[in-house]
Amino acid sequence: MKPVFTYTKGMCRVDTSYCPGCTHGIAHRLVTETLDELGKLGDAIGVAPIGCSVQAHKFMNVDMCESAHGRAPAVASGIRRVHPDKTVFTYQGDGDLASIGTAEIIHAAARGEKFTTFFINNCIYGMTGGQMAPTTLIGQRSTTSQEGRTVAQAGSPIRVCELLSSLDGAVYVERVALDSPAHIRAAKKAVRRALEIQEKRLGFTFVEFLSTCPTNWGLTPADAMKWVGSNMIPYYPLGVFREPEVSKAV
Amino acid sequence: MGEKVLMKGNEAFAEAAIRGGCRFYFGYPITPQSEIPEYISRELPKRGGTFLQAESELGAINMAYGASAAGGSVFISSSSPGIALMQEGMSFLCSAEAPLVALNVSRGGPGIGGIQPGQADYFQATRGGGNGDYRIPVFAPSGIQEAVDLIYNAAPLAEKWRNPVMIFADGILGQMMEPVTLPEQRPFDEPQGIRARKPWAITGYGDDDSRKNVVKSLRMQPDDLEAHVEKLFEKYARAERELVAAESVGVEDADIVLVAFGTVARIAKEAVEILAERGISAGLIRPVSLWPFPYGEFDKIGPRTKVVISAELSMGQMIEDVRIGVGKRLPVRLIHRTGGMIPTSLELADRAEAIFKEYIRT
Numbered sequence: 377m378k379p380v381f382t383y384t385k386g387m388c389r390v391d392t393s394y395c396p397g398c399t400h401g402i403a404h405r406l407v408t409e410t411l412d413e414l415g416k417l418g419d420a421i422g423v424a425p426i427g428c429s430v431q432a433h434k435f436m437n438v439d440m441c442e443s444a445h446g447r448a449p450a451v452a453s454g455i456r457r458v459h460p461d462k463t464v465f466t467y468q469g470d471g472d473l474a475s476i477g478t479a480e481i482i483h484a485a486a487r488g489e490k491f492t493t494f495f496i497n498n499c500i501y502g503m504t505g506g507q508m509a510p511t512t513l514i515g516q517r518s519t520t521s522q523e524g525r526t527v528a529q530a531g532s533p534i535r536v537c538e539l540l541s542s543l544d545g546a547v548y549v550e551r552v553a554l555d556s557p558a559h560i561r562a563a564k565k566a567v568r569r570a571l572e573i574q575e576k577r578l579g580f581t582f583v584e585f586l587s588t589c590p591t592n593w594g595l596t597p598a599d600a601m602k603w604v605g606s607n608m609i610p611y612y613p614l615g616v617f618r619e620p621e622v623s624k625a626v
Numbered sequence: 627m628g629e630k631v632l633m634k635g636n637e638a639f640a641e642a643a644i645r646g647g648c649r650f651y652f653g654y655p656i657t658p659q660s661e662i663p664e665y666i667s668r669e670l671p672k673r674g675g676t677f678l679q680a681e682s683e684l685g686a687i688n689m690a691y692g693a694s695a696a697g698g699s700v701f702i703s704s705s706s707p708g709i710a711l712m713q714e715g716m717s718f719l720c721s722a723e724a725p726l727v728a729l730n731v732s733r734g735g736p737g738i739g740g741i742q743p744g745q746a747d748y749f750q751a752t753r754g755g756g757n758g759d760y761r762i763p764v765f766a767p768s769g770i771q772e773a774v775d776l777i778y779n780a781a782p783l784a785e786k787w788r789n790p791v792m793i794f795a796d797g798i799l800g801q802m803m804e805p806v807t808l809p810e811q812r813p814f815d816e817p818q819g820i821r822a823r824k825p826w827a828i829t830g831y832g833d834d835d836s837r838k839n840v841v842k843s844l845r846m847q848p849d850d851l852e853a854h855v856e857k858l859f860e861k862y863a864r865a866e867r868e869l870v871a872a873e874s875v876g877v878e879d880a881d882i883v884l885v886a887f888g889t890v891a892r893i894a895k896e897a898v899e900i901l902a903e904r905g906i907s908a909g910l911i912r913p914v915s916l917w918p919f920p921y922g923e924f925d926k927i928g929p930r931t932k933v934v935i936s937a938e939l940s941m942g943q944m945i946e947d948v949r950i951g952v953g954k955r956l957p958v959r960l961i962h963r964t965g966g967m968i969p970t971s972l973e974l975a976d977r978a979e980a981i982f983k984e985y986i987r988t
């Protein structure tokens with residue numbers, strides 16, 4: 377009988393450490409399953425961030441290293457120089473990438489680094505316990521914005537895709553969401569396109585996943601999925617922000 | 627045998643790193659070492675290596691960490707405030723046991739300080755400027771030839787010990803010119819050969835995922851982290867025995883013993899001659915390895931010696947190691963300049979003589 381579904385070799389056969397309703401598991405699966413489909417698992421080198429996904433290397437079945445907070449794009453830039461023929465990626469959260477790591481991500485994009493960054497945006501610091509992130513929405517409560525984030529006190533949330541889209545080196549920039557089966561299918565296409573464009577070494581490729589953090593949002597997993605659609609997508613619109621002409625034929 | 631040429635220190639350091647086999651360099655401009663990234667940006671790509679100018683020293687050290695974790699042979703250089711920024715990465719590299727050749731062409735501090743030579747990064751270099759329990763072998767040349775030799779040998783040393791190795795050269799060495807004999811070029815590693823030589827490196831595991839590698843420093847379980855650090859320190863204990871290096875002259879029968887490293891040791895050698903003309907027998911201990919510190923050299927000091935003097939371009943940092951080496955046998959005193967000021971050999975001799983006189987009973 378032909379199998380209709382198989383476990384991807386890209387994920388290690390261990391339980392993840394993520395909370396119920398967290399979309400890290402989905403994002404991990406999309407990345408590794410796509411690498412598997414492209415025949416790149418054995419050629420891939422990943423960089424894990426600081427944050428909940430610091431142990432992504434326990435779950436993703438590829439060679440990986442950890443990196444200091446926010447530095448993953450610098451680390452990946454070094455890896456890319458040593459291994460010009462491999463598939464290189466970073467996997468980073470919003471506290472890591474959009475706050476302490478802004479210099480590294482912007483300059484990696486500006487240099488047109490030939491790796492892919494998968495960016496998990498859940499509007500909050502997860503591992504440290506729900507503090508305000510640069511992506512925390514106006515009015516959103518966190519443990520360091522307990523009455524809700526205000527523009528006066530903390531400024532406005534950073535839209536990373538829009539920011540990186542101003543840089544010529546960032547050749548592929550797309551924002552997707554993980555809150556519904558349709559959005560997850562679209563997300564997988566974005567992962568595939570980013571990796572295919574990386575394979576052509578056209579420049580820096582970037583996929584942002586709007587993700588959940590039910591634990592720190594204080595919501596049930598089901599309500600957290602709804603919150604992505606009702607609160608995040610209106611501020612962080614989905615879509616392709618940059619795409620090389622040549623990739624449209626991919 | 628290599629060719630003999632007249633070179634500026636910084637350019638000789640860069641050439642030595644390339645010839646030593648460092649195929650990858652990540653850097654950021656800072657005085658007084660900017661000639662290094664300039665030279666390497668011009669020379670390394672011609673020879674099949676990679677130069678990349680980072681967005682900051684934080685970027686540079688983390689690029690270096692990535693390249694090293696991927697099995698590349700990496701060289702970085704900076705000067706004091708830049709080396710301070712790199713300490714985050716030094717701690718990660720040590721925990722991950724990733725090799726690196728690092729050069730500090732040091733200047734005066736604290737803060738942005740100045741751009742003239744200093745040795746006030748001694749604590750940062752030898753005590754661990756980053757977080758956690760780790761050690762970095764540190765070597766301090768006192769001339770450009772010695773610096774070239776130390777840098778050339780640092781890449782295999784870093785690889786053997788799977789740890790960063792630091793060369794501590796003050797700004798005078800970076801900026802002066804001397805004739806040097808350059809060693810032969812070591813071959814660069816090709817990406818295909820890395821996995822065989824460095825089976826721990828992240829290169830992509832190929833067809834066999836049982837060969838999956840992870841380079842990491844996170845250990846959430848305290849017993850796991852403790853065991854890892856204990857293992858690192860077994861390595862450092864071996865390094866303490868094997869890497870210690872010093873030059874000692876005339877310490878067995880000296881009235882006073884000077885202790886100095888780097889450029890100050892050169893000045894001290896002249897001061898020793900001036901003191902001899904004045905009838906004072908001065909010995910000199912020159913630590914070449916700052917960590918491990920050559921404590922054993924102090925056992926050579928004979929019964930005639932009245933005082934040991936640490937001469938430094940800082941407010942007295944190495945003197946703490948000198949005190950450990952001397953113990954309670956003799957008084958230990960300091961002659962220092964700081965902020966980028968450098969004593970002449972005459973000034974050093976005068977101050978040493980004045981200290982010596984305090985210990986002679988007439």
